[in-house]
Amino acid sequence: MQSLSATLLLGFTLACSLFSSGVMTQTLDSTFDQFATIYQQELGTTQGCDEPRLLEFAVCSSALRNDGNAPYILHHGKPTAKVIVLFHGLSDSPFFLRSIAEAFHAEGHNVVVALLPGHGLVDADADMQDPELANRWRKRVSEISELATSLGDNKYIGGFSTGGALATEYVLMHPAEYKGLLLFSGALRLDPTVETLANVWGMRWVAKLMDGDYQTDGRNPVKYPKVSTYAALQLVDVISSVREKIEQKVGLNIPIFVAHSQADLTTMIQGVQDLMAYNQGRNHFFEIPLNKNVCHADLVISESQLQDMHYDMNNLAEVEPCSVPQANPLHTAMLAAAISYLKEY
DSSP states (O other), rough: OOOHHHHHHHHHHHHHHHHHHHHHHHHHHHHHHHHHHHHHHSOOBBBBOOSSOOOOEEEEEEBBGGGGGOEEEOOOOOOOOEEEEEETTTOOGGGGGGGHHHHHTTOOOEEEEETTOOOBSSSSSGGGGGGTTHHHHHHHHHHHHHHGGGGGGEEEEEEETHHHHHHHHHHHSTTTTSSSSEESSSOOOOEEEEEEHTTTHHHHHHHHHHSSSSSOOOOOOOOOOSOHHHHHHHHHHHHHHHHHHHHOOOOOOOEEEEEEEESSSSHHHHHHHHHHHSSSSSSSEEEEGGGGOTTTGGGGGGHHHHHHHTTTOTTTTTTTTSSSSOOOOHHHHHHHHHHHHHHHH
16 A cells, blocks of 8 residues: 555646646747747748757757757746846857856756848848838837746846947836846947947948848857948947937946957947946946957857857958958956846846
């Protein structure tokens, strides 16, 4: 009888465990369905990825250059105490946030890495000339923010370059929604010449002429060969929006983590410094010295990520500074600082 009782008890416990697991999976399945629907509507079709990964839900598509450009959710099969939402930069893809996302996931957090409209595509010409592109980016940030609520109790938002600018703008508009902001090479200030030209009448028409038939295929399978001039002007609109909100004294009292290189000539370090000076919350600044020569896009790249990128080095002519991807020599220390920040808040 004792043996039968023990067997029945074990069976009951297992059934409860499976039921609980099933309910939790169904909860995440609904979130995964929402995530897939967002991209089905944009890409037209989605499909299984060539190499599915454990504890990852990715949305692959024939409309994307390859699976490395796909958006993904790194999860733990259930909602976690903290969920981090990340957005990539202009002309690149969710791949660039892979090492950061995996580090946060290893700490027990669910992580969402979105794909911004116009990116990762086989054909991006129409998107990169869309006057509503910046608003489409903003809509994506809003959609993913809403979706992330079901993945964790406390939400954190951030991004690389343009993704950081969009995350900052969203936080300024919804200060109570997120517990923290993480910026990696945050694009909050560009070269003064670029910002000035963005406000010149007729410049957007000129930008479309300069871009011509926008090409997406190049040496880097997870990044377009060049930044669309027209899309860059759309980024200036986002940066201007951030500045306007700061000038209007829109309140910001949130812990911020910033990683930026003094050698960054694409996004000026003064932009993130101005944001931190305005913020009433605590700032955590991982500043990479000038002598490390870390270029803008290289800040988020680890050694293993550089290998996985499969950048085509064949028949390279004279190489201009920052034109070929390199790993950030302080990448490990940067991640440790970001993880420490998340533990504190």
